[in-house]
Amino acid sequence: MEHYLAFLHQYGPRFVDGTIVTIQQTVFASLVAIILAFCFGLMRLVPLRTAQITATIYIEFFRGTSLLVQLYWIFYVLPLFGITLDKFVAGFLSVGMCLGAYGAELVRGSIQSVPRGQYEAALALNMSPAKRMMRIIFPQALLIMLPAWGNLLIELLKGTALVSLISVTDLMFQAKQTNAVTFLSVQNFGTALIIYYLMARLVVAPGMRTFESFWARRMGRG
Amino acid sequence: MFEWKWEFTLEILPRLLQATLNTLMAAGSGYAIALILGLVFVLGQRTSSPILTGVIREIVEFIRSTPLVLQIFFLFYVGPQFGIVLPPWASGLIAIGLHYGSYLSEVYRAGLDGVPRGQWEACRALNLSASRTYFRIIIPQALPLSLPGMGNYLVGIFKDTPMLSVIGVMELMATANALGSETYRYLEPYTMVGFIFLAISLPSAFGLRRLEAWVKIKSGIEK
Numbered sequence: 001m002e003h004y005l006a007f008l009h010q011y012g013p014r015f016v017d018g019t020i021v022t023i024q025q026t027v028f029a030s031l032v033a034i035i036l037a038f039c040f041g042l043m044r045l046v047p048l049r050t051a052q053i054t055a056t057i058y059i060e061f062f063r064g065t066s067l068l069v070q071l072y073w074i075f076y077v078l079p080l081f082g083i084t085l086d087k088f089v090a091g092f093l094s095v096g097m098c099l100g101a102y103g104a105e106l107v108r109g110s111i112q113s114v115p116r117g118q119y120e121a122a123l124a125l126n127m128s129p130a131k132r133m134m135r136i137i138f139p140q141a142l143l144i145m146l147p148a149w150g151n152l153l154i155e156l157l158k159g160t161a162l163v164s165l166i167s168v169t170d171l172m173f174q175a176k177q178t179n180a181v182t183f184l185s186v187q188n189f190g191t192a193l194i195i196y197y198l199m200a201r202l203v204v205a206p207g208m209r210t211f212e213s214f215w216a217r218r219m220g221r222g
Numbered sequence: 223m224f225e226w227k228w229e230f231t232l233e234i235l236p237r238l239l240q241a242t243l244n245t246l247m248a249a250g251s252g253y254a255i256a257l258i259l260g261l262v263f264v265l266g267q268r269t270s271s272p273i274l275t276g277v278i279r280e281i282v283e284f285i286r287s288t289p290l291v292l293q294i295f296f297l298f299y300v301g302p303q304f305g306i307v308l309p310p311w312a313s314g315l316i317a318i319g320l321h322y323g324s325y326l327s328e329v330y331r332a333g334l335d336g337v338p339r340g341q342w343e344a345c346r347a348l349n350l351s352a353s354r355t356y357f358r359i360i361i362p363q364a365l366p367l368s369l370p371g372m373g374n375y376l377v378g379i380f381k382d383t384p385m386l387s388v389i390g391v392m393e394l395m396a397t398a399n400a401l402g403s404e405t406y407r408y409l410e411p412y413t414m415v416g417f418i419f420l421a422i423s424l425p426s427a428f429g430l431r432r433l434e435a436w437v438k439i440k441s442g443i444e445k
Contacts, residue, residue, distance in 0.1 A: 065416045065423070073412050158289040161289035164291075172292055172295075189299065192292055193288045197288050
């Protein structure tokens with residue numbers, strides 16, 4: 001135990017640095033994922049063939065291949081076509097694009113599971129399509145999809161560990177670096193595992209639950 | 223601008239296909255381990271001891287909310303610290319098995335919870351043994367409920383096998399990395415890896431959906 005405290009005293013700051021980068025990656029990747037999920041999820045529902053096909057290709061492509069393959073492709077192959085991304089940007093973009101494809105299916109599924117009568121009632125009240133979506137359908141769909149988004153954001157947090165493989169200095173990367181110096185694998189990787197666990201259990205999951213109950217109350221279902 | 227070279231693609235294709243076999247083997251054996259560990263996790267949570275249930279629940283939560291790639295590193299590097307040296311294949315498969323076992327235990331649990339309480343009570347009333355209750359009554363009803371989740375995680379394991387490349391298992395991704403560093407051409411190997419993944423995961427996802435529908439009809443849930 002004393003050894004471990006000494007270890008933390010010496011290498012703790014590195015883990016803090018890594019955690020900050022992991023949090024940044026998670027926040028940016030979440031934004032990318034949420035935006036893409038809503039764009040492509042809605043595109044699959046509009047009565048326009050080209051939009052549906054584009055969205056289906058995006059979703060199936062990113063869900064059908066691995067995040068790691070996508071990450072390497074974006075980081076190592078895109079520069080060959082003249083698009084060079086900074087590793088930090090390439091990292092959160094890949095994670096966000098991959099998880100966004102899963103999110104798009106959530107968005108589509110939840111909008112489709114809002115009862116048919118709600119559409120019909122909104123139509124009967126002569127609401128414009130935009131108003132119908134924003135005021136009636138979307139708030140109810142959000143309530144349906146939020147629990148699944150909680151899981152997806154934990155998957156996303158876990159996904160950001162892969163950006164260490166293109167040497168973004170996140171938590172995983174720092175753990176690997178200190179392991180190469182100290183060879184104390186249990187302490188290094190164990191500490192990193194615990195930090196990831198605490199972030200998922202104490203930040204992401206309760207945060208999403210709070211948002212869920214807030215939204216349920218707003219919808220008068222609390 | 224970098225050009226796609228077909229002769230180079232054809233040249234590396236045999237090695238990539240060879241590696242695809244390794245990937246499929248890793249996914250298959252990882253899944254087999256996960257199926258069994260998932261069962262251990264779920265049955266461990268159904269004993270009469272609330273402490274055991276709580277401990278296993280927390281272990282499952284821990285494994286589910288930490289990154290697989292970190293778990294692979296952990297298992298691979300921790301052994302040697304205590305004098306146990308496992309080959310990359312072994313520690314990689316154990317990590318995948320543990321990770322997906324904890325996911326599958328949730329899928330099994332949902333399946334078991336989906337069987338109406340009356341079925342358990344009827345089994346007790348008929349004085350059926352525990353094994354008979356599970357194998358003849360509960361599992362045949364729980365399986366169709368669990369099958370979609372089980373199928374998704376089979377495809378999920380397949381897509382997560384590239385993470386094994388970080389500890390030097392020569393699967394598809396590691397082979398593409400090796401080809402890239404030998405030839406300084408990354409375009410074809412990485413793109414081909416992407417297409418091989420698509421070519422396997424899309425049809426298998428489709429096949430699994432067909433299988434689910436078939437099982438549902440067979441088990442009398444849907445006509």
